[in-house]
Structure formats: C-alpha cells, structure tokens
Amino acid sequence: MPKPVGPAGSRAVRADFGVSNWVEERVRDDLLGVWGDATVTGKPVHSDLDSRKKTLPVVAALNADTPAGATLVSLYHGDDPLDLGHAAELIERCGARVWGQARPTSCSTRPATTCARSTRASGRPASSTPWPASPPAATTERSTMPGPVVVLASPRSFCAGVERAVEIVERLLAQRGGPIHVRKQIVHNTHVVADLEARGAVFVDELAEVADGATVVFSAHGVSPAVRAEAERRGMEVVDATCPLVTKVHTEARRFAGRGDTVVLIGHADHEEVEGTLGEAPERTVLVQTLDDVATVEVDDPTRVSYLTQTTLAVDETAEIVAALRGRFPALKGPASADICYATTNRQDAVRAVADEADVVLVVGSENSSNSVRLVELVRRRGKPAHLIDDVTDIRPEWLVGKETVGLTAGASAPTHLLDDVIAALDAREVRVRETTRETVQFTLPLDVRPR
Numbered sequence: 001m002p003k004p005v006g007p008a009g010s011r012a013v014r015a016d017f018g019v020s021n022w023v024e025e026r027v028r029d030d031l032l033g034v035w036g037d038a039t040v041t042g043k044p045v046h047s048d049l050d051s052r053k054k055t056l057p058v059v060a061a062l063n064a065d066t067p068a069g070a071t072l073v074s075l076y077h078g079d080d081p082l083d084l085g086h087a088a089e090l091i092e093r094c095g096a097r098v099w100g101q102a103r104p105t106s107c108s109t110r111p112a113t114t115c116a117r118s119t120r121a122s123g124r125p126a127s128s129t130p131w132p133a134s135p136p137a138a139t140t141e142r143s144t145m146p147g148p149v150v151v152l153a154s155p156r157s158f159c160a161g162v163e164r165a166v167e168i169v170e171r172l173l174a175q176r177g178g179p180i181h182v183r184k185q186i187v188h189n190t191h192v193v194a195d196l197e198a199r200g201a202v203f204v205d206e207l208a209e210v211a212d213g214a215t216v217v218f219s220a221h222g223v224s225p226a227v228r229a230e231a232e233r234r235g236m237e238v239v240d241a242t243c244p245l246v247t248k249v250h251t252e253a254r255r256f257a258g259r260g261d262t263v264v265l266i267g268h269a270d271h272e273e274v275e276g277t278l279g280e281a282p283e284r285t286v287l288v289q290t291l292d293d294v295a296t297v298e299v300d301d302p303t304r305v306s307y308l309t310q311t312t313l314a315v316d317e318t319a320e321i322v323a324a325l326r327g328r329f330p331a332l333k334g335p336a337s338a339d340i341c342y343a344t345t346n347r348q349d350a351v352r353a354v355a356d357e358a359d360v361v362l363v364v365g366s367e368n369s370s371n372s373v374r375l376v377e378l379v380r381r382r383g384k385p386a387h388l389i390d391d392v393t394d395i396r397p398e399w400l401v402g403k404e405t406v407g408l409t410a411g412a413s414a415p416t417h418l419l420d421d422v423i424a425a426l427d428a429r430e431v432r433v434r435e436t437t438r439e440t441v442q443f444t445l446p447l448d449v450r451p452r
C-alpha cells in the first residue's frame with residue numbers, strides 16, 4: 001500500500017512509481033501528490049502532459065490541501081521557476097487545475113523550440129489562463145537535495161551534414177511552401193522530423209508514394225543508383241541532401257569495384273546509408289557487420305579486396321574488424337582517408353572523456369540514430385551506465401539516484417535545445433563543458449536552394 005506523504009490532513013497520496021523500495025526511500029520527500037483520476041508514470045518531466053494525459057512528473061512534490069474533486073495538482077521541479085511556469089501551462093492545457101506557491105513564469109520565457117513543441121503536441125495554442133490563487137490551506141514541502149554536476153561533451157549534437165540536410169528542407173519549404181516530399185527521415189531524429197512535418201514536409205519510405213514529376217528530397221543518408229534512376233524515369237525534381245561524406249563512400253565503392261576488387265562494406269544491414277552504398281556495386285560488394293563475419297566472408301580473389309565503412313560506426317570496433325580482415329587478406333586496401341566521419345569520431349572522443357568523469361551518461365538521440373547508439377555502447381564498454389533518450393521525458397528517476405555527476409551528450413542528428421531541457425530538468429548545480437576538439441566543418445548547399 002502506498003504510504004501518505006505531506007502534512008497531516010493533506011490529500012496527497014503516495015503513488016506507485018515503479019521504483020524499488022530503496023529508491024522510494026531516497027526520494028520519499030520528492031514524490032508528487034496526486035488527486036482525482038490522475039495517474040503517475042514516474043517520468044520526470046512533461047511528456048504525459050504534453051500528450052494531454054492526466055499524469056504528472058515526479059521530481060519534487062507540492063503537498064497541498066485541495067478542494068474535493070480536484071483533478072490535478074501542481075508540481076515543482078527543483079528551483080527552476082521556468083520549469084514550474086511551463087509545467088503550469090501544460091497542466092492548464094490538459095484542462096486541469098493548478099495550484100502553487102511559486103510565482104509562475106510565462107511559457108514564452110522558455111526557449112521558443114520548447115514552447116513550439118508543446119503547442120504542437122497539445123494541438124492548442126499556449127494558454128492565457130491566469131495562475132489560479134493558491135488554496136488557503138496549502139502547505140509546501142520541497143526537496144533540498146542539490147542537483148548533480150553535469151559534464152557536457154563537446155562536440156555534441158548537430159554535425160555539418162545534418163545542418164545542411166535540415167536547412168535544405170527548411171529552405172524548400174520557405175521558397176515553395178508545403179508539401180515537400182522527403183524520401184526517408186531527413187536525419188534520424190524524431191524531433192527534427194516532427195518539426196519539419198509540422199511545417200509541411202511529408203516523409204515517405206519509397207518514391208512509389210510520390211507523384212510523377214514532383215519534387216523530392218533525398219535524405220542525408222544517401223540513396224542507391226536505383227532510386228536515382230527511378231526518380232529520373234518518373235520526371236521528379238530531386239534535391240539531394242545526401243551528406244558529402246556519404247557521397248565520398250559511394251564514390252569509393254564505384255572506384256574500388258571498377259578496378260575489379262571485391263568491396264567489403266563494414267556496416268549495419270538495416271541502415272539506409274548501407275543500403276545506398278551497397279547499391280553502387282551490388283554484384284561486387286559484400287557486407288560485414290561483426291568481427292565474427294570476417295571469418296566467413298567470401299571474396300572472388302583474396303589478393304583483390306578493398307574495404308569501406310559506414311560513416312557512423314564505432315571507431316575502435318571498426319579498427320578491430322579491419323585488422324581481422326587484413327589478417328585474412330594481407331593485400332587489403334582501404335580508403336585514403338577514414339570513412340567514419342569527423343563528426344562521429346569527434347563525438348566518440350568527447351563522450352569518452354566525459355564517461356571517465358561521470359557516474360552515468362545520458363545520450364540524447366533517437367533509437368534509429370546509429371551514431372547516437374554508438375555513443376551509448378562506447379560508454380558502457382568503459383564500464384559506466386549510459387542511456388539513450390529521445391528527450392528529457394525519457395529520463396527515469398532511478399537512473400540518477402546516488403549519481404553526483406551526470407555526463408551528457410547528443411548524437412549528430414539531435415538538436416541542441418533537447419540538451420537544454422535535460423540540463424534544466426536535472427536542476428544541475430554546475431555544468432562543466434569537456435571540449436576535446438572544435439569543429440569548423442561546413443558544407444555548401446545545393447544550387448537549388450542557395451540564396452540568389
């Protein structure tokens with residue numbers, strides 16, 4: 001049975017947050033009061049409110065006497081008045097009532113991206129409902145636990161290829177209005193895709209979903225020659241957002257296959273980039289995904305073998321695979337410069353430095369983001385816990401219990417504002433940046449979308 005918390009007479013109840021007993025003990029004073037038909041998920045922030053469910057985040061409690069029949073509550077998150085104000089707006093948009101003793105701030109004081117996301121998710125414009133008066137008997141208990149130190153990896157977040165791809169779609173939308181069709185996700189991030197969709201982009205899996213003669217954008221991950229040929233045959237206008245560093249790998253695939261080599265492509269079979277690269281010379285390319293695959297890979301002539309890699313692999317694991325390939329095929333040739341791109345390499349170097357200092361590492365990125373997943377794996381290989389989060393709403397309180405130092409980074413397709421949300425939600429008492437290198441790479445835009 002849940003135990004009551006808060007002052008005598010409070011209607012606050014202890015809910016099941018899905019955490020173990022010792023975690024509950026640790027956060028006992030931080031639990032949130034829940035009334036009426038509300039349920040609690042244990043998520044630390046605003047996702048459920050964003051989706052208009054009557055649930056509340058659990059970070060710190062406001063234990064207040066409430067009128068009978070009250071549906072919802074209010075909450076604190078640390079000492080951040082912006083968070084409180086934003087949460088109040090979200091609660092109001094859910095049609096619930098809010099009480100609180102802290103003065104709310106307007107949602108407009110938060111980063112614009114956060115507010116836009118909330119408004120889109122709720123389907124309603126920001127509420128202008130005034131902050132209701134606190135009920136007379138309200139009493140407040142707040143956590144006095146300080147937030148963790150956050151160690152922020154640098155470089156992190158968007159790379160030049162992602163910046164370019166997103167800008168291409170944005171410019172097309174600005175020039176021509178929607179809908180603009182994009183084959184596959186322009187980059188592997190749910191927030192980027194949702195944001196562009198809301199502005200008129202239409203993401204499709206295959207060209208079959210696009211009318212003949214229409215404009216279509218190819219994503220940053222590239223396409224096979226067969227896809228280009230179909231677009232041409234059907235009279236489509238193609239705007240190519242393929243990252244130039246992916247194009248480099250395609251060019252190498254054609255060159256290596258053209259000189260008669262078997263091309264060993266190191267990568268993940270289900271990734272769009274690999275599908276595209278394989279399509280350059282399918283009859284001469286074989287895929288190797290793991291170290292174990294090296295023992296069984298078959299080639300026409302062991303003296304004529306080249307290798308290429310996906311751009312977003314783990315640098316250390318890939319080096320092992322290449323070494324094993326060279327063990328089997330001593331004449332193995334590779335690209336003149338590494339195919340694993342600068343952004344992938346730099347983010348891995350940076351998170352390695354962060355992992356050494358942190359008790360736990362959070363990686364912001366989507367599940368289908370290869371380079372984000374590699375960052376999580378890298379930290380775990382160093383013996384530290386790491387979690388991939390699409391945004392702040394994925395953080396589970398139990399991950400952070402007893403963690404003094406939280407490492408934070410983002411994959412190359414995750415926007416920066418998502419990290420701002422995480423830092424705010426963690427209520428970090430200090431943010432330290434660990435910069436391992438500074439990036440200056442920029443790619444030019446295709447002619448179709450350059451300013452005239």
Ligand code: SF4
Nearest residue numbers: 159161162243311341
């Ligand atoms: S991660 Fe690398 S290859 Fe992929 S878009 Fe960014 S720079 Fe290009």
